[in-house]
Amino acid sequence: MADDSQTGRRYASSPCMAGGDPEQARDVARWRQAERLRLRAARQNLSVEARNAVATALQAHLLDLLARCFGDLRDRVFSGYWPIKGEPDLRPVLSDLHHAGVRVALPLVEVKQAPLVFRRWTPDTRMVRGDWNIPVPPPEAEVLTPDVALAPFVGWDRKGYRLGYGGGYFDRTLAALDSRPFVIGIGLQAAELGTIYPQPHDIRLDAILTECGVQVIHLRDHSASD
Template sequence: MTNVPASRRYASSPCLASEIAPDYFDPLAVDPEQERDVARWRKAERARLQAERTALSVACRQVVGAALVGHLRGFLADRFGGARGRVFSAYWPIKGEPDLRGLMAELHASGVTIALPLVEQKAAPLVFRRWTPETVMVRGNWNIPVPPPDADKLTPDISLAPLVGWDAENYRLGYGGGYFDRTLAALAPRPFTIGIGFQSARLTSIYPQPHDVPLDGILTEAGVQTTRHET
């Protein structure tokens, strides 16, 4: 790498990327080689974490999901008074993600407006359509069930972000498409964003790049891990 002391260099192989010093990555001064190395490392970590998650038993995922539901319910009650009257963007679980659909129905019944994100146009910010337990879902991008085109479009006040990986600085490792970061950058005002994931998916750092947007909080089955500010 250009102008990097020998003691701070690292192999481009993803399996050695953990040797990178976290303070080496200046988000305001990323060179192309550095960016490629981070992208390779993230691809490897993404595959590893997804494989670990997929390997979990159904019973284990149910335990994790139940714990997360309890922590999220308590967080919304403490921070947002239960979120009644607010627009709450959740997600439809895929690829072994924690299943929060029961909580979505519970919140809907308590007066929270539920929305689900979807890709309406590739390489553009996500849009959010209203969901209720009676919504007849259709297949969206990657065959993910989404509300139909005639569902109301909403702007969330609170938004969940499923995590493949996460770090203590509130940065999220997602699926690599950049949709969530692109959406947060476009929304004004920005919703309060909560990362939802497994405790075992914690990373020392995701080595944030200029396009990465930190979340406002992260919850796992172990409870609230980080929050950036009070509301």
């Protein structure tokens, strides 16, 4: 793992090795796509009762983790997500944080193949349809930079790497931010993989949280805004 000492970004290997072995990269890409299909199918096949149980457990674990790591998040920026494709629904936590004085944001694709933008959200926000038809805050919503961000995953490993949907948006966003948020991966315990075979562009998350609790955590000093 290599660090950029000025930005605090963590890469799977030195950025100067980003070229890598093209054949190996293609093999990893094919394997990842097969795993995405398998894990997403398993997630979609969960019963409504199982999904509700997962969401309830994750909500409690997330609030506990935030309290332990940050204490009072009042006036700080927390980025959540709008659940799609069977992702755990943590929207009640977003409402709780908003009412506790936290500035809540949601990520969205404003420009294809560019870093995500984080627009402010409240329970009263009039949502519009964004990329992938996902509800997002409207263009006039305030743009924020998160102190803490959730990153829903399809798969995860014990080193803190996340298997996403394959668009690369989250890694691209983290690499572009001047101030790195504390990033918490969110998903199912059953989605654990031995490794995601991290590539040079993959950025390790700060924590992995499942319905069974905290699985991985790499603490940094986030007691005050960076």
